[in-house]
Amino acid sequence: MPVRPIHTSHTRGRYSARPTNPPPAAARTKPSQMEEYGGCVLPGSALGVHCPTGCELRNELIKQRPMPQRRLNSILHNITSLKSNFNSLTVNSDNIVRSMQNLRSRMQERSGPQKSAQDAIEARFKELRVHIESTVPNTLRIMKELLMQVRAKIKRLDESLQTQTEYCAMPCVISCNIPVVSGAHCEDVFRNGGYTSEAYYIQPDQKQKPYKVFCDMQHSGGGWTIIQNRVDGSTSFARNWDTYKNGFGNVAFDNGKYICNVPGEYWIGTERILELSQLHEHVLLFDMKDWKGEKAYAQYNSFRIDGEDQNYRFWIDQYTGNAGDALIQGASQLQGENRTMTIHNGMEFSTFDRDNDGWLPGNPQKQCAKEDDGGWWYNRCHSANPNGRYYWGGVYTKQQTDLGTDDGVVWMNWKGSWYSLREMSMKMRPRMP
Numbered sequence: 001m002p003v004r005p006i007h008t009s010h011t012r013g014r015y016s017a018r019p020t021n022p023p024p025a026a027a028r029t030k031p032s033q034m035e036e037y038g039g040c041v042l043p044g045s046a047l048g049v050h051c052p053t054g055c056e057l058r059n060e061l062i063k064q065r066p067m068p069q070r071r072l073n074s075i076l077h078n079i080t081s082l083k084s085n086f087n088s089l090t091v092n093s094d095n096i097v098r099s100m101q102n103l104r105s106r107m108q109e110r111s112g113p114q115k116s117a118q119d120a121i122e123a124r125f126k127e128l129r130v131h132i133e134s135t136v137p138n139t140l141r142i143m144k145e146l147l148m149q150v151r152a153k154i155k156r157l158d159e160s161l162q163t164q165t166e167y168c169a170m171p172c173v174i175s176c177n178i179p180v181v182s183g184a185h186c187e188d189v190f191r192n193g194g195y196t197s198e199a200y201y202i203q204p205d206q207k208q209k210p211y212k213v214f215c216d217m218q219h220s221g222g223g224w225t226i227i228q229n230r231v232d233g234s235t236s237f238a239r240n241w242d243t244y245k246n247g248f249g250n251v252a253f254d255n256g257k258y259i260c261n262v263p264g265e266y267w268i269g270t271e272r273i274l275e276l277s278q279l280h281e282h283v284l285l286f287d288m289k290d291w292k293g294e295k296a297y298a299q300y301n302s303f304r305i306d307g308e309d310q311n312y313r314f315w316i317d318q319y320t321g322n323a324g325d326a327l328i329q330g331a332s333q334l335q336g337e338n339r340t341m342t343i344h345n346g347m348e349f350s351t352f353d354r355d356n357d358g359w360l361p362g363n364p365q366k367q368c369a370k371e372d373d374g375g376w377w378y379n380r381c382h383s384a385n386p387n388g389r390y391y392w393g394g395v396y397t398k399q400q401t402d403l404g405t406d407d408g409v410v411w412m413n414w415k416g417s418w419y420s421l422r423e424m425s426m427k428m429r430p431r432m433p
């Protein structure tokens with residue numbers, strides 16, 4: 001609140017110097033109305049100011065009388081405000097005190113459960129420590145014993161593996177008795193008294209040494225000379241020209257009783273096939289089995305091959321069977337040129353090192369024998385691939401192959417390109433009336 005000033009000497013003025021002669025009458029101004037102080041009119045300002053008169057004092061008192069009342073009112077107002085503030089502060093402080101009391105009581109309430117929880121945790125920790133100290137050493141001891149047993153097993157396996165490795169490094173020896181009965185071929189053996197299917201010695205050329213071959217003496221009257229056999233994938237058929245020419249693989253295995261009646265996987269030799277086919281007119285039989293045990297066959301009642309100078313060109317005719325005439329008609333799934341490109345009749349033999357196929361012969365980038373992983377009378381390339389790669393289980397995929405091509409043991413007209421047969425066998429027998 002602004003303080004109203006009391007009269008000061010400034011407002012009241014001082015004695016001024018006595019005025020000089022009054023100005024001429026013409027120059028006089030009209031006397032001004034003097035300020036009135038409570039009805040006390042002074043004669044003029046030029047005469048100075050007298051000490052306050054009683055009137056002036058009265059007037060001053062009259063002027064100042066309301067001031068203390070206003071100040072008092074102001075002070076009273078201030079006091080009221082202060083009192084209000086004080087009351088607010090009192091209320092606030094009471095609230096704070098109550099809050100403090102609440103907090104204290106809540107802390108007291110909580111301290112109890114905290115302590116009990118801490119006690120429970122400590123008790124549980126002690127139990128766990130006792131449990132661990134009692135069980136872990138026992139578990140460790142058991143694990144150590146197991147580890148020692150496993151190490152012992154690994155050692156025995158290592159020794160066994162070493163023995164097997166040394167055994168497998170030795171040449172394969174068939175420890176069974178080959179029947180004495182023999183002949184130029186299996187039909188000859190049959191006629192000479194060999195009626196069981198097993199390994200025999202045959203001698204197509206009296207000037208050459210006899211050699212072992214597996215004879216099928218059951219299928220449609222027997223007498224079949226097995227010139228190719230696939231049964232378990234134990235032999236790789238990705239071989240070069242000379243190996244195919246002379247033959248490879250295992251003809252038969254011992255059945256445990258010194259009888260070689262368990263057929264192995266082998267190729268009798270392209271030169272030997274030529275020699276047999278030159279003895280008589282021959283029948284060629286493809287016997288096959290899928291992975292469910294179902295069987296199918298394709299039989300060609302005319303079969304021969306040309307000599308090595310013709311790259312053992314392949315000739316067949318007169319199909320019968322239920323596997324489909326893949327070799328003369330081509331793949332039944334294909335049409336037009338795509339189909340004729342899969343015909344094998346009249347094709348030359350090819351291996352990965354001798355490209356005689358129907359797919360740009362001589363171009364090392366276009367070799368069916370490489371793509372289809374075997375030696376065969378490839379065209380461009382095949383409807384049947386009996387010497388392809390052996391896939392366990394039948395169905396195989398592009399991702400499983402080396403070059404993304406259908407290189408399995410395939411007979412397309414029966415199972416398509418992406419099914420590799422469980423068993424495949426090629427058998428020759430002289431054609432009989």
Ligand SMILES: [Ca+2]
Nearest residue numbers: 359360361366
């Ligand atoms: Ca080629």
